[in-house]
Each structure stands twice: as structure tokens, then as C-alpha cells.
Amino acid sequence: MESIIQVEDVTYGYGKRAVLEDVSLKIRERDFILIIGPNGGGKSTLLKLILGILTPWSGTIRFSDSAKNRLGYVPQTTGFNRSFPISVLDMVRTGCIHGDNYLKQNSRESIEKSREILQKLSLDQRLDENVTDLSGGQMQRVLIARALVAAPVALFLDEPTTALDIASQTDLIDILRELQSKMSIIVVTHDPTPYANIYQHLACLNKNLYCHERGELSEPTLEKVYGCPVEMLGHGIPHTLLPSHQEVKKK
């Protein structure tokens, strides 16, 4: 299957320090890729590079025609101005704007689309509520709705379960499971536990990226990427331990 997004030998850093080195990754239609790694390993940075928030020092990121300008982004719930006075509906409507259309007035269309998405995510009773009054789980769903309102072909989520309780995590996984058949989903997380049953491909990132086509979480993988011994039970991952792990560093 053709890839819709192709990251080739991308290097990026802050100051003079490289946090990503020669990273390559292919994302195909309806892939579910879990990118794991320790804090500071460059996971969020990779996401921001693909989304165009950051520009690589070197390397290229190519998009197919179908994926160009059709990327959805769900940032961490702490990543936006939570004191900004805005209703749930208006927040989701901001997902409709794009560099190409933000000067055009499309209020009615954006309201209809936003209502539709919010209904699907069971938030239609909270349209007029202020986002500051929402719980962590509800806020996460609003952020997903904002990303979905522009009908993306690939959805990128940055640590989506970090601030959620177990019930909200289950809700989120259900939503992702439903979306899985409609778009590519890329999740970066330091805790892969909640996704153990739904991801397709695994990528481990700690400056370098190790892709595992249909790979399973294994102790050696986690040890390599986290740089320390990792106990599977400690991570609570209900997965088979693999005797040997096929790791291919894609160049």
C-alpha cells in the first residue's frame, strides 16, 4: 500500500542539541502506529515536524495528495490556553479554519459540522458550556472533535491518555477503535498500556526511531528505547514476550 506520509532521514534539535537523528517513518492509509519512548526522546517533536509546526534541520517529509492539508492534531490537554473563554462549540469550530480559508466566513457550515461531530462524541449536551468547566476526559473528546471536524485522513495524538482516569481512557480507546477504519492514527505516548489491544505498528523513539512492522511490545524493545531494564508487568502490558525482536532501523 502506498504511504500517505513519508518521513525521510529527518534530523531536528533544540539549540545545538539534536533530539531526532535520521528518523524515517512511513504512514499508510488506516495505519495505527504507536510511537513510544521516554520523556525527552523526541516523540512530540516528531509529531510537530510532521504537522509542520517545526521545520526539520535536514531530511524531508512528503505527503500524498490525499493527505496534504488533511492532518488532524490532538495536542496534550495542557498544550493550549485553558483560561481562554470559549464554548465547546466554538472551540470545535476553530478546527475548521485553515491557512487557506481562515479569512473566509463559513460560520453556518462550521457550526453544522461541529454539531455533527460533537453529537458523535456524545458532547451535544455541552455545546454552550465553557471549555474551562470540562473534565479531563471531556476536554480530550473536545480536542478530538476539533481535530475531526476538518475530516482528516491522518489523526495525530500527543500523549492523549496522560491526564485521564481509567474510565476516560477506556472511552478514548473506544473512540480510536471506531476511527481506526476511517483514517490513519498515530499516537505518541510514554505509556503504551492502554493501546496494547488496538495498535498495528510500533515505533520506538529515543533520538533514533526503530520501526516494528506489526511489532509487539517486548522487554528488549522497551529496554533499548528506554535505556534501562524494563519489567513488562511493571508496565502492565498484557502481551506475549518475544524471545527475539526484529528491529530494523530504517535509513
Added chain:
Amino acid sequence: MTGLLSYEFMQNALFAAILASIACGLIGPFIVARRMVFISGGLSHTAFGGLGIAYWMGIRPIYGATVFVLAAAFFLASLEENKLSQNDLFIGILWSVGVAIGIVFVHLTPGYAPDLLSFLFGNILTVPRTDVAAMLVIVLIVVITVAIFYKGFVAIALDEEFALARRLPVRGLKTGLTVLAALTIVALIQVVGILLVIALLTIPVAIASELSMNFRKIIALSIFFGIAICLLGLSISYSLEFPSGASIILTGGALLLIVKGMKGIAK
């Protein structure tokens, strides 16, 4: 009040108050939401340098202030965004150097030294018709720009990273917002003076935020309360023969306390 309005200076004061309130009501909520109050303080004090030089050159002080504030706005907008400490540093430097330049040039101006307090606290009752016309132009620019770029400004105030991911021209929008803040400050200097510009940019927003959690309503209420504070402050200033700028701001402060108190009682 009707009799008072037959005086041209009072008409000018009324127009100036309404125009300044519209400008600060439109820009103030964005300044507060984007936590740009410190930048506004830096810009407003930089204006003092322009005022001093203009006074020394014998041209209208507002022209000097406009040039200085706009130059400072573009400079601050050009600083690297990820170096927050550097931004703070330059805002502080502009703040103090601007005031120092102003004091030196006012000192160098031959003849009777102008009243520095009028620059610091403003005097709405002495705003000439020509400055009201200049304010009208500035306010029109602010209103039209905000109307056109409203969605973009909201997007960067709410979530800059998401705006970047949606390919919005975030840097241009941020520069635009800083320049609009600069223009608003220039418009406000005539009314309340340099020291109190920040208060008029923030107090109406603070009152509005107590009454609504909707950004559009906060803008509308900020304009309303800005006008109310200016007119009430002006009346108090006239009745008690208090300085007009200080009266306007103290009125705003009192109104904010009343609204907060009433809200507290209602809870």
C-alpha cells in the same frame, strides 16, 4: 451634561473617550488572553521617548509616540519566539530607555518645560480636534483589522501550536496583534496617559470577564464598560476637579470591585 457638551473641548473629550474605549475593548481581551500585558507596558513607556523627541522638534507629540511605539512593536515581534527570557529582557530595556529618552529631550526643549504629569496621566480635556481625527483613523484601522483577522487572532490566542498545525500565518498574526496593540496604546495615551494605559486595556476586560465567559461578549462588554468608565470618570473629574486620567482609572477600579463584590454576594 447637555450644557457641558456645547463646549468643543468637552465634545472632543467625549469622542476621544468613546474611540479609545472601542480600541481597548477590541484589543484588550486579546492582550489579556495572550498574556501580553507586560508587552503593552513596555510599548506604552517606549512612547515617552517619541513624545519627548517630538516635543523637542516642535511637532505634535502624538506623531513621535506613534513612530516610537510602532518601531518597538515591530522590534518585539521580530524577536525569536522561543526565547521568552530574551523578550522580557528587551521589554524591560525598551520600557526604561524609552522613559529616559523622553525625560532627556523634554529637558533639552528650550523654554517652558511641558508638564510631564500630563504625559504620564494624560488629560482628556485638552485633546484637540485634530488628535480626535487621528484617533478615529487609528480606531478604524483597529476595527477593520480585527474584523478581517478575528478568527486568526482567536486561533493564536487559544492554541498557537494548533494554529501552526492548521498552517495559519501565526508569525504574521502575532506581529499584527502587537502592532494593533501599539496603535491602541497611541490612541489611549491622549486619553489616560502612559502610566494608565495598561489599566484601561485591562480593567474593562476584567469586569467583562466577571460577567461572561464568551469571548465575543467579553469584547462587546469591554467596549461598553470602557465607555462607561471614561464617561463616569470624566463626570467625577469635572465635579470634583480631580485629574481626568486618574479619575477614569479609579472609577474603573471601583466598578471592578463593585462587580466582583456583587458576584461574590450572588454566590
